[in-house]
Amino acid sequence: MSVEKIFMAIETNMTVLAAEQNCWSCGDMRAAQFCQSCGRVQPPKPVDYFTFFGLPRKLNINTVALEREFYALSRKLHPDANAGHDPREQEWSLEQSSRLNDAYRILKDPIRRTEYLLKLEGVELEGQSKAATEAARKTGEKKQIVPPDLLEEVFELNMQLEELRANKKLGEEDPALIVELQQHKTTLEAKFGALFDELQGYWNAWDAAADSGNGAEIRRVRDQMVNLLNRRSYIRNLVRDVNEALGN
Numbered sequence: 001m002s003v004e005k006i007f008m009a010i011e012t013n014m015t016v017l018a019a020e021q022n023c024w025s026c027g028d029m030r031a032a033q034f035c036q037s038c039g040r041v042q043p044p045k046p047v048d049y050f051t052f053f054g055l056p057r058k059l060n061i062n063t064v065a066l067e068r069e070f071y072a073l074s075r076k077l078h079p080d081a082n083a084g085h086d087p088r089e090q091e092w093s094l095e096q097s098s099r100l101n102d103a104y105r106i107l108k109d110p111i112r113r114t115e116y117l118l119k120l121e122g123v124e125l126e127g128q129s130k131a132a133t134e135a136a137r138k139t140g141e142k143k144q145i146v147p148p149d150l151l152e153e154v155f156e157l158n159m160q161l162e163e164l165r166a167n168k169k170l171g172e173e174d175p176a177l178i179v180e181l182q183q184h185k186t187t188l189e190a191k192f193g194a195l196f197d198e199l200q201g202y203w204n205a206w207d208a209a210a211d212s213g214n215g216a217e218i219r220r221v222r223d224q225m226v227n228l229l230n231r232r233s234y235i236r237n238l239v240r241d242v243n244e245a246l247g248n
Contacts, residue, residue, distance in 0.1 A: 033096050034076050041093045049103035059203035070104045147231045157184050161245050185242045188235050195232045
């Protein structure tokens with residue numbers, strides 16, 4: 001390709017990029033969702049939820065400010081506020097409003113926010129779970145891998161759950177067994193809560209690593225958060241199993 005054609009291609013790309021940044025109605029520079037000059041709703045742009053709210057990819061966020069921004073954008077993007085406008089704008093309003101709701105629902109929830117950021121980093125927790133499930137089925141093991149520090153406790157708990165289910169089939173009751181299972185449940189719930197506190201510590205480490213651009217530290221913290229969330233998911237399922245066995 002000649003130098004002249006290269007410059008023509010660059011100029012064309014810059015023109016297209018400028019057009020994407022300009023309001024379709026008045027031609028001024030637009031915001032992500034609406035034009036700051038004329039207020040018209042803009043075509044949706046393929047951005048992540050953090051960018052949608054003008055936030056960096058960090059885990060410690062001001063949820064009060066997030067809520068305030070959510071309601072401010074809702075008033076501008078709601079379909080009722082754009083009734084009677086250009087048909088294209090009405091359609092964009094529906095898309096933008098739907099995306100706003102999705103983004104807010106994910107970012108305001110600390111666990112969902114963490115999982116979403118990990119997804120942006122290429123970690124699909126649900127996909128990992130499915131892969132682990134398929135691998136476990138082939139080997140005849142349980143669907144989830146037991147965290148090493150819970151092996152002994154989980155073994156005892158599963159034995160007690162099986163005993164309780166057998167008792168129910170026979171119409172028998174064992175009050176002592178029920179008390180032991182309730183104690184297990186209390187212990188697991190305490191561990192579940194402690195994991196959230198531990199996760200918040202990783203948020204600080206992640207944000208610091210993101211600021212410094214330390215790739216090795218980012219990967220280390222990412223892997224730690226993945227392990228913690230998998231462990232948290234496993235404990236949550238254990239509590240669910242105990243509740244189901246106890247009839248709660």
